Amino acid sequence: MQSNLAYFVTNLLVVLGVLVHMLRPLTKSSHKFASFKGVQRLLTRCKSDNSIPTKKYDLVVVGGGSGGLACSKEAATYGKHVAVLDYVEPSPQGTKWGLGGTCVNVGCIPKKLMHQAALLGEAVQDARKYGWTVPENGIHNNWETMSSAVQNYVRSLNWGHRVQLQSKNVEYLNAKGYFLDNHTLEATDAKGRKKRIVADNFVVAVGGRPKYTEIPGALECAISSDDIFWLKNKPGKTMVIGASYVALECAGFLTGLGFDTSLMIRSIPLRGFDQQMAHLVTDHMASHGTNMLWKCVPESMEKLSDGKIKVTWKNTETVEAGSDIYETVLMAVGRAPETTKIGLDNTEVQLHASSGKILGEHGGDLERSSVPHIYGIGDILEGRPELTPVAIKAGKLLAHRLYGNSTVQMDYDKVPTTVFTPLEYGCVGLSEEEALDKYGEDNLEVYHAFYKPLQYSVAERDASQCYIKMICDKEGDQKVHGLHFLGPHAGEVLQGFAVAIRCNLTREIMDSTLGIHPTSAEEVVKMHITKRSGLDPTVTGC
Template identity: 35%
Template sequence: MTDAKYDYDLFVIGAGSGGTRAARVSAAHGARVAVAEEYRVGGTCVIRGCVPKKLLVYGAHFAEDLADARRFGWDVPDCSFDWKVLTGNVFEEVDRINKAYTATLETHGAEIIHERAELTGPNNVRLASGREVTAKYILIASGARPHIPTCPGHEYGITSNEAFHLDSVPRRILIAGAGYIANEFAGIFHELGAEVTLINRSDQILRGYDEQIRDRLLQISMTKGLQFRFNAKFEGIEQQADGALKVSMSNHAPIEVDCVMFATGRVPNTENLGLDAAGVETNEKGAVKVDEDSRSNVPSIYAVGDVTDRIQLTPVAIREGQAFADTVFGNKPTRVDYHCVPAAVFSHPQMAGVGMTESQAKQKHGSVKVYVSDFRPMKNVLAGRNERALYKMICDGETNKILGIHMIGPEAAEILQAAAVAVKAGLTKDAFDQTVALHPTMAEELVLMK
């Protein structure tokens, strides 16, 4: 397998989820592997994304849980919250996972190089130290970063990267954007006591998710006190004498806040990687163009994960890395199936979905049947909380094959993971109807919809 004329069989740029999986599995297949990572092993998900954010979501949810506990007979005193304790413990967990990822790579024989790397040719890489190495194959797994608008005063804003490192919970925060990152952090900061305002250039939140589900989240969020300003384009940020930030926007009056957070999308990390020197093509967003095998237009160079701008989800990057390693080094040609990839928004409450939305199904199939369960979870009833959950199942009008399942409610993501298997397998509504309900649960609504 190894080729003596190269220093490595595989050189990976970026040790995030996709790059780490590709490196580990390739090394297990017998390849000589090196991984260049200029920051920390683990990438966005582990260091500044999914993992620490989900821990903040758990921490924030205790605000509601502690209040609800009184209705369940618990004598809960007024509780204070310490942001530093939460973030300190989160950082400890991040450190633990970072070490675990590092150990996994080293155990499988992959060399970790803590330097920035850039391409100088189809098989050539130059490190920040000036060292040059060669590799039979090069895998670009450099991920993506938050997009920052170019409005005047943008330097006063933060992104999700910096949100974990704030000294305290802002008293007033404005979040620009309406995607999953914006709505997740809006829920976190609101539950922890901040006054939250979201602004968005369009009149919708969570574009791409089922309309009825996202409208329910908007309704619940507004009832809780979150503020939304739609059709609002950033015009500028000015710092006031007292340190406050005055934000100007189109179609709305200016607003003063203590923190501005940009959650306006993510940009592939392809700048200064030497792609031009190697002849690698990118699309209009700067993402590496790849085929079904994650191969770029240069035969020796591949790319996986967010840098390709296919589906920016950690499990997808991991599957792409696995498929690359098995195909190139494992003699097991594998391609990732992007059909029916489940997704979740860890808002308050959670949203989750898999497959087609109602509008997508109608456009493609014409005749569809939609089954809905709109209910108040048992826990919310006793807690005196009026929040309602909403589950939807979209089926083909002729065959009753399930085309999509979408839901909003407590633990929606946990429930959807199992249901996603059914959609992926091509089951029909009849299979759910024939399954006995697990009572009393919220999940039983999936098999009771009429």
């Protein structure tokens, strides 16, 4: 009976394939009919893979990061049958981790905790000036103790995510998903066992992984942000290569933890951010102990007999060469989306030619791909901020549109963020460069101030890079287009202002708002000197 049924299905598919092939020239929409080649692939699988079990879902999310988890849990509240596939390929150095994606395991969470560890060390040094007795021989960080505490906290989050999925009736599959066609996934677990999955809708939320430069020895010698937070032994003398926020944050906390750290930057720091602010960030890092190698690129890496690494580089402007020996080399030269590794070439999903990210904005939906029932959220969507809160919000809103009759789209404008360098940099809205390009210099007014946080006074800390600027319309009530803050607790300061800017904050409203004294945040509402005036913007008193 089973063989007769298989024979009938096979012949039916052959007939359908011929009809599709004949009708294809008549259709204007390429996604309405599968290609004849696709039918042939399907026939081949029917003949050879009929032993693989198949399961049907309403929604399948590929990727267990913050965005994918948020989308899956929200969809499940509508009573839908939802599954999440998450599988971590080891880094080139062999590092793996649990459920939760980049942010939880090798990004925001461990980064912020190690940043905090570095700040605590600096605070202890300040404590002497405030009357605390600190050992004369100084203090030092125990990497093993700190990293173990961070890793244990991350593992608790991994477990928490699994519990949350279970409580929401979301099926978790620790398996790698691979698209076979527009409607079918093949899930393979760590033991090689396969499962066929079909769904009404798919959400791709696989994020990205660190890139490596194509120089001799890089893959063998260097680690990435996938590895630094899971090192069992202290990194020692470290070279960080890159100019991204990942590079600057890692170099910053390593310096703060007491390691001899160099930062190699090929061109400009924090590309895409306001460049005046970015250079103030690197100025502060240089003045606080990070060795800056500007306009340099690595040429080779070589592992020596004692396990250390020799790095050779050249200056791109002077063509001068240099080299040094390090215990750790950390690559932070950007990230690549995982879209090329999940079989999207077997579907009709369109990817950006250079970035490899999913092209969204089809059919009026910002997250919909060129295949109507396949969506992308988070870092793999072209032209979107690579930020955890963005992925979470987009994932939730997508679930509401799919199953809750909502029409609300994600608003990717005025997204706030903070770079957790030793002196934190928070921003929301346009950079000064973007504003000038969009509105023109004659139509803008830039208010700015150099200020000194009160806590720096007794400690006699250098505050020369503590700076704020606000970019507004020149005329009328002066709508605020961008706000940038460099100083302690920048993220905490900017969150409230981000709400105000989304509510169309104006300079007039800002000027009428009282500050909370004594705080660094009050300096934002007190700004009154413009760049155009040429006056000294240094705050001198109340």
